[in-house]
Amino acid sequence: MARGGGGGCCPSMDLMRSEAMQLVQVIIPAESAHLTVSYLGDLGLIQFKDLNAEKSPFQRTYAAQIKRCSEMARKLRFLKEQMSKAEISTSPTQLNETHLEFDDLEIKLGELEAELTEVNANNEKLQRTYNELLEYNTVLQKAGEFFYSAQRSAAAQQRDIEANQSGQTSLESPLLEQEMSMDPSKQVKLGSLSGLVPKEKAMAFERILFRATRGNIFLRQEPIDELVTDPVSGEKVAKNAFVIFYSGERAKAKILKICDAFNANRYPFPEDVTKQLHAVQEVSGRISELKATIDMGLAHRDSILKSIASDFEQWNHLAKREKAIYHTLNMLSVDVTKKCLVAEGWSPVFASVQIQDALQRATVNSKSQVGSIFQVLNTKESPPTYFQTNKFTLAFQEIVDAYGVAKYQEANPGVFTIVTFPFLFAVMFGDWGHGICLLLATLYLIIREKKLASQKLGDIMEMMFGGRYVIFMMALFSIYTGLIYNEFFSVPFELFGKSAYACRDPSCRDATTEGLVKVRGTYPFGVDPVWHGSRSELPFLNSLKMKMSILLGVAQMNLGILMSYFNAKFFRNSLNVWYQFIPQLIFLNSLFGYLSLLIIIKWCTGSKADLYHVMIYMFLSPTDELGENQLFSGQKTVQLVLLLLALVSVPWMLIPKPILLKKQHEQRHQGHQYAMLQDTDESVGAELGEHHDESHDHEEFEFSEVFVHQLIHTIEFVLGAVSNTASYLRLWALSLAHSELSTVFYDKVLLLAWGMNSVFFLIIGIIVFVFATIGVLLVMETLSAFLHALRLHWVEFQNKFYEGDGYKFAPFSFTLIREEED
């Protein structure tokens, strides 16, 4: 598999190296180009290079088609909008392979859009008329009432007047008015206007009318109980019905203008009673007629939309697909004769057969007379990084990628991250009760993953679902470390035998002062339960966890340095083995490897030596006698040797590598002058339309730059060895915090509530305990332990070997395009 960088040092391993890639060139006859690209998109294993990068989108060959696709997408969006307005949902994607042609679809979409727009316009017009009629109807009712009451009062007045005339005794009756009403020749013909005005404008309307006509009108308004749909805006508004009586044409003109200004819709009101009745009948008749028409129109529209909805997803998919194809086609360069297109791109080496097969099929199916030509190009460019992951490894690989995408074929920390990440998490989250809770939650996600994968989840849920296998591993390891720490919601159990400690004498008098003594062999697995709740628990656990952090940290850092060896071996870079890997290994282990050794020796021998003192005086005065801090004979000599080794390894890392690099470069440069023949080969390739940067080849060698780089690297490593080891102490801190917090919740909430001897308090206590456990320990602590484990991997582990300056393989694939949409 490993072909690109060299390699072959060790057997190949999945996920350890990214797939071997090759730059391929495909020459496709123009007539089969579309089908070929479509098949390659189905395959999804080739990343096309943009060969027209200097051209703007409008200058490209298939700009017109892209425009058509965008237009189709717009139409589809319009249809979607219409459907959501009509509350019709699209049927989920069931891609029945009834092959629909692109052009047919375009025509069909155009027709549908036109039809829908027309139906909508008609409907709108009808709706408006309908609303007007409804308003007219209310006006007729209200105004009818006015007229009726007005008529009655007029008749009553008439009777009054007649009575007055016959009697002529009433002193109160105004003389002038009587005269006026008596004179039929002077009677003016009164005009009337009726209509509706929005309620909030009614007062202003009345006032303006009164002022404009100097009071020479009679206005009656009455609020309508229900909201009225305004024909123009289509909104529901509260309105007043009004009737205006006026005299004279000038007044009428003024009133009309005012009505317009106030958006008051006017409706003709026949004064004659029979005509009124007739109008009422006519209006109600037309209303029911219109209602039926509108309903039919809506039903028609719904049926159109429903038929669209069944096919919508398919069309949408097709349109997107076509757009993607034309985008890709635009990246190919067109031959001078315009008869063929030249594609270049990266593809994994293993995919060559599949790609050739797809090309073959495309040639046959498009009935092209000439086949496509597939060839592998030589290049010095760095290929993209492509890891074949499955649903389990994907999330772990993403953890690594979040820091940086691996350089092409460099050793992938993801391999070890799968185990060490959940493990370090669990060291900080050791409690098998909490582990089981976490396991149950993630098992739910895993068991229902098929169902959940098709659903749309919330942001946080989506993240948890994506990392379900990470959380699964984290839960498994935290159950294990929980058993080691002997904590189940902070409660210890004697699962693996009896405690190793007992009282000194049967009376157990000094158990609280002098302490217990060890009477049996060490507790076989994990922390002895006797420590829990004892006064010496914290000193013991602190010393244990602190030392454990150092041991685990040194082990992981050594693994990281070992990975750099694999990298050097793989890329056949013996310089890195001899002048980087070996001195780094020596430096780290002569200081912190030695510390780890001391820790273990101290545990095994039970010595009371002070390790801080030993380590500090190893530097300050290495020749001094150790005295009581001596752990083994000859320790002073060993320390002196180690110190010397550490001191030697620093210049070893710093100086030889830049000098040797310079030498290598000079050698290569000399050899180059005699090897000009190779270049002619490449110039042929360049004629075929390749534009490879050959600048990498003749790179200037700047000694000072290389030296400074190496200096920085060395300083970083030397200082990093100290600070990274210290950084692993976060394992201790976090695990201590976790166990202390859960003890507090258990003791101060659950046991306290239990001690109250009351069911009520017990229930409250349990509720508080459950919420505190879930909220603080299971959610917040998980998050913080996760972040710290993440940092330990990104910084402390990966900076020993990982460059992470590659770029991801982004193949042209329809499945990826569809996933991105979702």
Added chain:
Amino acid sequence: MGFWVTTVIFLLAGVVASLFTLLCCNRGPSTNLFHLTLVTTAVICCWMMYAIVYLAQMKPLINPIRSGE
């Protein structure tokens, strides 16, 4: 159960798990090596954790003192 017995148990568990992945998910040498690496790493991690805790309790420098009432 002493330290070495448990260590042998860990070793056996590792061997069994490796054989199990080899027999159940045999998908070519490179995948098998990958699985083997995972199992080995996991067993080593777990064993380290166990060994550290066991060794730390072997020759105690401090004794548990009951918190007195």
